[in-house]
């Protein structure tokens with residue numbers, strides 16, 4: 001019989017790629033997602049229930065009908081800037097609802113969870129690359145939300161026997177356009193889709209901060225292909241199946257690229273010019289965020305295999321052109 005994985009937020013960007021991989025590997029995938037971005041999700045390889053992930057009626061139905069092997073929890077509000085303006089909403093959706101859900105899991109005696117955490121738990125870097133022991137001093141409510149949940153997972157593991165893995169993603173990027181999968185955030189705040197859309201629509205791309213301590217003055221980030229993140233979830237699941245100790249792991253490549261280097265690479269991949277405009281720094285943006293992923297390599301046997309910058313940008317560009325075609329067909 002197929003093992004059943006419940007994926008919260010599985011119709012989102014990273015959750016959908018992971019759900020696809022799970023189903024390809026023979027798992028049965030049940031998704032609960034309320035389609036916050038009004039995104040298109042129409043895939044035969046998962047059952048989608050459109051609902052809030054704390055809807056008790058839905059949860060009772062799912063947990064009673066299926067023998068859930070493990071939960072993957074991607075569902076969250078993700079816009080860092082918005083979290084500064086609306087912390088109450090972010091604490092409610094990302095923390096309070098997660099605690100409610102964990103309590104439900106405990107009641108139903110489902111004990112395994114893989115949680116989408118973030119490099120935002122670290123705050124400003126003291127040392128680059130950052131390993132998991134780097135001090136945690138998140139600078140946004142979003143980063144604090146992730147850290148609070150990580151603490152709760154630890155406490156639930158100690159007290160109630162929860163088994164968890166927290167995966168701290170750096171910048172998720174790229175797509176699987178052949179599977180009709182890619183980023184569909186609304187609003188979009190991530191650099192690669194914003195850059196590619198600016199190229200496609202001949203719009204101006206804003207660079208925030210050109211006076212950072214980096215080779216060209218723009219900030220440095222670590223871009224990890226969404227397929228590598230999906231793979232890490234499979235390895236984390238196998239790790240928990242073998243009774244691996246609950247833990248957290250960084251998912252990044254260890255290579256940082258500046259915004260300017262990303263612009264140059266995007267122009268090369270698309271063969272088109274990107275119009276840019278310099279703006280002052282934004283509050284809360286760190287100079288550099290780069291992962292030390294040696295712990296994930298050593299314990300989970302994970303390594304980034306699809307995160308060459310060229311491949312990331314090519315797949316993201318193919319996806320951007322594809323969704324443009326969808327939209328034209330819909331008109």
Ligand SMILES: NC(=O)c1ccc[n+]([C@@H]2O[C@H](COP(=O)([O-])OP(=O)(O)OC[C@H]3O[C@@H](n4cnc5c(N)ncnc54)[C@H](O)[C@@H]3O)[C@@H](O)[C@H]2O)c1
Nearest residue numbers: 009012013014033034035036052053075076116118169172
């Ligand atoms: N994208 C990144 O670079 C990145 C980096 C670090 C961490 N993360 C984390 O990874 C996870 C997935 O990120 P993503 O980029 O795929 O985001 P996403 O917005 O594409 O996916 C999240 C999904 O969760 C759903 N959702 C949110 N709240 C819900 C609720 N209360 N009930 C039901 N569904 C709900 C949304 O509809 C959405 O489809 C998030 O937890 C995010 O914080 C993302």
